[in-house]
Each structure stands twice: as C-alpha cells, then as structure tokens.
Amino acid sequence: MQQLLLPLLLVLVLAVPLVMSTRKQKKQQAAQQELQSSLAPGDRVMTTSGLYGTVADTSGDTTIDIEIAPGVVTTWLRLAVREKVEPVVETAEDALDEDETSVEEPKIIESGSGSKDDEPQTTTAQVAPPLEHGKK
Numbered sequence: 001m002q003q004l005l006l007p008l009l010l011v012l013v014l015a016v017p018l019v020m021s022t023r024k025q026k027k028q029q030a031a032q033q034e035l036q037s038s039l040a041p042g043d044r045v046m047t048t049s050g051l052y053g054t055v056a057d058t059s060g061d062t063t064i065d066i067e068i069a070p071g072v073v074t075t076w077l078r079l080a081v082r083e084k085v086e087p088v089v090e091t092a093e094d095a096l097d098e099d100e101t102s103v104e105e106p107k108i109i110e111s112g113s114g115s116k117d118d119e120p121q122t123t124t125a126q127v128a129p130p131l132e133h134g135k136k
Helices: 002-037 092-099
Strands: 044-047 052-057 063-069 072-077 081-084
Touching: 002 081, 052 072
Parallel strands: none
Antiparallel strands: 044 052, 044 081, 052 063, 063 072
C-alpha cells in the first residue's frame, strides 16, 4: 500500500491541472464560437489585429464584411473577430475639448555663447510631402 501511494499522488498532481486547463480551453473555445455565430450587421467589433469596425454583411459562412471607415468595406474571416465592442459615444465635453486645442508655441533655443545679449533663436519644423506608394 505504501509503495502505491507515491505514484498515485504523483499522477494526481500532474493530472488535475491538465484536466482543469483543458476544461478552461473548451469553455473559451465555445464562447468564441458563440460570439462568431452571433455577429449581425451593425455590431461594432475588434479584430485580432486590433482593427475596429462595424459589421456590414454576415451572409458568408466563413467570412464577414466589416466597414472600417465610411464607405470602406473589407472582407475578413469570421475567426479574425476577437470581440464585440461598445460604440464610442461622444459627449458634449469631449466636443468642447477638441475645439479648444491650443497651438503649440515654437521652442526657443538659446545660443551657446553664454552672453546675455544674444537673441534667442526660434526653430521651425518642415513637413515632408506624403509618400506615394506604388509609383516608381
């Protein structure tokens, strides 16, 4: 009896966490399948790559169409949808905060000569033109 106790205890120590993790994985998998089958047009979703969009069409068996910007609809695998998210609601305070953004003043860099009579110099940033992809 004493000789069987140690191997039995060792098997229990290894088997119990394995069974528990398997149950947890099955629950997560079932929840993900439920989410993907319950998607409907108008639902706001986030993909596994972090892209937010609105479901536009769910007629495909393995794919869905997601509108990522007004008038821009892309096709995705259903498996790429990570979660449903709540639509962003803009309050009146948010709109006021956006209107009152201040323009940043240019930085003043003093010359390194150390005399007090030197005028401070201002710097300005130049903006590069946007890159045109696909043109050679």
